[in-house]
Amino acid sequence: MKKLTALDVLTQSPVIPVMVIDNLKNAVPLAKTLVESGIKVLEITLRTECGLDAIKLIKQEIPDAIVGAGTVLNPVQFEQAIIAGAQFIISPGITESLLQKSILFDVSFIPGVATASEIMLAKQYDLHCLKFFPAEINGGIKALQAFSSVFPEITFCPTGGINEKNYLNYLNLKNVMCVGGSWFVPLSAVKQENFALIAQLAQSTIEGIQ
Numbered sequence: 001m002k003k004l005t006a007l008d009v010l011t012q013s014p015v016i017p018v019m020v021i022d023n024l025k026n027a028v029p030l031a032k033t034l035v036e037s038g039i040k041v042l043e044i045t046l047r048t049e050c051g052l053d054a055i056k057l058i059k060q061e062i063p064d065a066i067v068g069a070g071t072v073l074n075p076v077q078f079e080q081a082i083i084a085g086a087q088f089i090i091s092p093g094i095t096e097s098l099l100q101k102s103i104l105f106d107v108s109f110i111p112g113v114a115t116a117s118e119i120m121l122a123k124q125y126d127l128h129c130l131k132f133f134p135a136e137i138n139g140g141i142k143a144l145q146a147f148s149s150v151f152p153e154i155t156f157c158p159t160g161g162i163n164e165k166n167y168l169n170y171l172n173l174k175n176v177m178c179v180g181g182s183w184f185v186p187l188s189a190v191k192q193e194n195f196a197l198i199a200q201l202a203q204s205t206i207e208g209i210q
């Protein structure tokens with residue numbers, strides 16, 4: 001049994017921050033800001049050198065956070081993320097090598113899909129919680145509505161082009177459990193260590209839903 005199912009991950013928070021941390025010293029303050037603002041599922045991307053260390057540190061320092069790895073592109077990164085302590089693994093895409101790797105580990109895998117064929121591939125591996133990426137340029141809400149007729153059992157986390165203007169429209173869809181994005185964790189604010197701005201953006205995101 002997986003420790004935390006993919007559905008558990010997607011139901012714990014209506015929004016998942018796609019976090020790019022390029023300086024390890026910002027990892028804990030950023031994660032703390034988000035968790036205190038009501039966002040406890042964190043996707044730490046492996047786009048930076050300190051991504052794996054950030055996962056490890058946040059796991060140690062912020063027990064309330066549910067910490068996953070994002071931008072996992074190959075089986076080596078998949079394993080490194082698990083060793084670092086990732087509780088779930090997200091990829092922008094879906095490949096046979098990642099799917100094969102995911103079978104070996106007791107950690108939920110949420111691959112990225114953008115087409116019906118990719119959804120069908122995920123289904124072959126019994127994966128029913130998927131990232132829809134990049135959402136807006138692949139048809140956005142209309143594509144998700146079309147997927148819903150054909151794949152009613154699939155739950156999506158649309159990501160890519162989601163922002164403060166459209167996230168509620170996505171969350172209103174029956175096959176969307178949460179949305180992912182960077183609009184409330186802008187890299188410019190992280191670099192400037194402007195955690196007050198991130199707290200404000202995160203809180204207004206959460207308040208918009210209630």
Ligand SMILES: O=C[C@H](O)COP(=O)(O)O
Pocket residue numbers: 018159160161162180181182183
């Ligand atoms: O690189 C894309 C991220 O996964 C999230 O997309 P975003 O910056 O449009 O929210």
Ligand SMILES: CC(=O)C(=O)O
Pocket residue numbers: 018045070071072090091092112133159180
């Ligand atoms: C697209 C995304 O969230 C990722 O890089 O995994």
